Amino acid sequence: MKTITASIATAFALLTSTIAQADDLSEARIKELVYEAIRENPGIVMEAVQILQQQEAEQQANSAAEVLSTQRDLLENDPNAPVIGNPEGDVTMVEFFDYNCPYCKSAANEVKALMAEDSNIRVVYREWPILGEGSVFAARAALAARNQGKYEAFHWALMDLKGRAEEASILRVAEEVGLDVDQLWEDMDSPEIEEHIATSMALTQALGLTGTPAFVIGEALVPGFVEKAHLEELVGQARDAN
Known part of the structure; x- marks a missing residue:
């Protein structure tokens, strides 16, 4: 209104x-x-x-297209962003998400199904915690899990978490996937985590995004939940363009 x-x-x-x-x-x-x-x-x-x-x-x-062009390397090749799937894949899909976003949880199933069928996709995750303190804690914990080589396992487990991601439930999931929680606490304060989240915030502002999830696939910027079939179409377009 x-x-x-x-x-x-x-x-x-x-x-x-x-x-x-x-x-x-x-x-x-x-x-x-x-x-x-x-x-x-x-x-x-x-x-x-x-x-x-x-x-x-x-x-x-037009503004978003310019950002996609000028910030392509940061979006797709930031060494401080988690990568899953095929690290040498011919198409890179970037996803901005929040662990407390129900649409992100639904989209996670679509992404997982797509990756199961297409082994040549490289997925870059950008933690964008915008839904409260629990989201921030989840993002920091997930990024810290990289130091123990368990980012992907922790990511999917948090996406499968029922109810809101809050400190207690996040730490419970961390134990379930075999993380050393004491080390996790220590690693959560690293400057790399602050930098990752700050970069996500800057990129989403520049792209004009207002909510999660959001995907960048080739030249396409797609806000909101996306079904697997549409993801396949966008990946195909990016692959053809390459």
């Missing part, structure tokens, strides 16, 4: 500006003409809103 209200206000300002450019009129007369135009054709406001929204979407898409 706030977005629509803001768009209407902007559209009104646009109409006012258009009339002002056409004639040298007083502010009062301009407003009068605008109101007359709206009364005679109420749909003109929504038409203006749609034009503005389309322009904003195009600007965002």
